[in-house]
Amino acid sequence: xxxxxxxxxxxxxxxxxxxxxxxxxxxxxxxxxxxxxxxxxxxxxxxxxxxxxxxxxxxxxxxxxxxxxxxxxxxxxxxxxxxxxxxxxxxxxxxxxxxxxxxxxxxxxxxxxxxxxxxxxxxxxxxxxxxxxxxxxxxxxxxxxxxxxxxxxxxxxxxxxxxxxxxxxxxxxxxxxxxxxxxxxxxxxxxxxxxxxxxxxxxxxxxxxxxxxxxxxxxxxxxxxxxxxxxxxxxxxxxxxxxxxxxxxxxxxxxxxxxxxxxxxxxxxxx
Numbered sequence: 001x002x003x004x005x006x007x008x009x010x011x012x013x014x015x016x017x018x019x020x021x022x023x024x025x026x027x028x029x030x031x032x033x034x035x036x037x038x039x040x041x042x043x044x045x046x047x048x049x050x051x052x053x054x055x056x057x058x059x060x061x062x063x064x065x066x067x068x069x070x071x072x073x074x075x076x077x078x079x080x081x082x083x084x085x086x087x088x089x090x091x092x093x094x095x096x097x098x099x100x101x102x103x104x105x106x107x108x109x110x111x112x113x114x115x116x117x118x119x120x121x122x123x124x125x126x127x128x129x130x131x132x133x134x135x136x137x138x139x140x141x142x143x144x145x146x147x148x149x150x151x152x153x154x155x156x157x158x159x160x161x162x163x164x165x166x167x168x169x170x171x172x173x174x175x176x177x178x179x180x181x182x183x184x185x186x187x188x189x190x191x192x193x194x195x196x197x198x199x200x201x202x203x204x205x206x207x208x209x210x211x212x213x214x215x216x217x218x219x220x221x222x223x224x225x226x227x228x229x230x231x232x233x234x235x236x237x238x239x240x241x242x243x244x245x246x247x248x249x250x251x252x253x254x255x256x257x258x259x260x261x262x263x264x265x266x267x268x269x270x271x
Contacts, residue, residue: 005092006054007099009044010062016040018059019050026082035080040064049103053083053092060084063096065114067107076104078114078163097131098174101165110165115142115158118238119216119231121258124159124251132170132178133161134266135248138239154220154228157235159248183207183250183261189237191257195226196233201240208246210237210260214253238262 010016016037023034040050043066053061063081067074078100083092104112116123118138127133142158164170172178185207189199194213212234213219220227238248238260247266252259 003055005090005095007051007095008054009103010050010052011041011044013037013041015052015059016050019052019062019064022059022062022082022084023080025084035064047107049100049107051096051099051103053087053096055087060087061092061096063100065100065104065112067109070113073111074109076100076107076109076112078112081114093126094130101163101170101174105165112163112165113160114163115139115160117216118157118159118234119212119227121212121214121216121251121253124212124258124260125253127161128248128251128260129180129253130173131163132167132173133163135159135161136242136246136266138235138242140235153224154231157231159238181250183209183252185209185261187211187259188241188262189233196230199233199237199240201237206264208241208262208264209252210234210241210262211257212260214255214257 010019019040020034020037023029040048042048043064044050046066048064048066050064051062052059061083063078065076065078068077069075081093081096081100083096101112116127118124128135137160139158139160141155143156145156169178185205186200186203187209188201188203190197190209190211191213213230216227216230219230241262244264246262246264248260249263249266250261252261
């Protein structure tokens with residue numbers, strides 16, 4: 001039986017409490033780490049947006065964000081988005097982000113930013129390939145030591161993406177009209193068996209690839225030291241090429257690994 005998914009704004013305290021509960025389910029967060037319902041309620045009255053995805057009236061996904069200012073310009077900060085595990089392959093994340101984009105545009109923002117774990121293969125593909133966001137800022141241990149189930153035990157490094165909401169490619173992706181691009185270029189980081197090779201930092205090609213393991217979560221559980229080696233290799237490689245003017249513009253998935261596509265100069269935001 002097929003159930004209809006409803007995406008709608010959440011502004012009432014009882015449903016925001018359900019968002020608190022969903023944070024615990026999705027990330028295994030402690031009470032100290034969750035975004036409280038009272039904060040989401042206050043934000044909703046000052047330009048913030050909490051969107052929920054409902055199936056049969058049950059909350060199974062959400063995204064939360066708010067307006068901000070950076071370098072004197074208005075932007076929308078997407079702080080948190082998650083979908084209950086059994087619904088993650090159903091396209092609900094995309095529906096939530098598409099609606100969040102509309103909410104940000106309605107509030108006068110042309111740009112949205114958020115952070116994610118650079119080793120999260122699925123998130124990288126979703127953010128860069130499916131949504132058309134780009135990234136050129138790498139933060140080391142952004143949140144400090146984290147104690148939730150997904151982040152425990154390693155530095156909380158984060159990539160911050162820019163989602164240019166009026167970019168022609170973003171517009172095409174939102175309407176299912178974009179075509180995938182075939183990328184060619186040398187690898188700055190790749191595997192030697194299961195370990196990372198020493199990064200190649202002298203490449204000068206228009207496009208450079210940076211490989212990460214296909215399932216970093218499994219690697220963390222199986223071999224913590226090897227997972228840290230991978231994180232440090234990816235960190236140094238991305239930081240180096242970002243400093244040289246490259247930008248992560250896509251993420252390509254393969255069976256044993258995924259690859260960041262770094263393009264010199266990146267993709268302009270357009271309109």
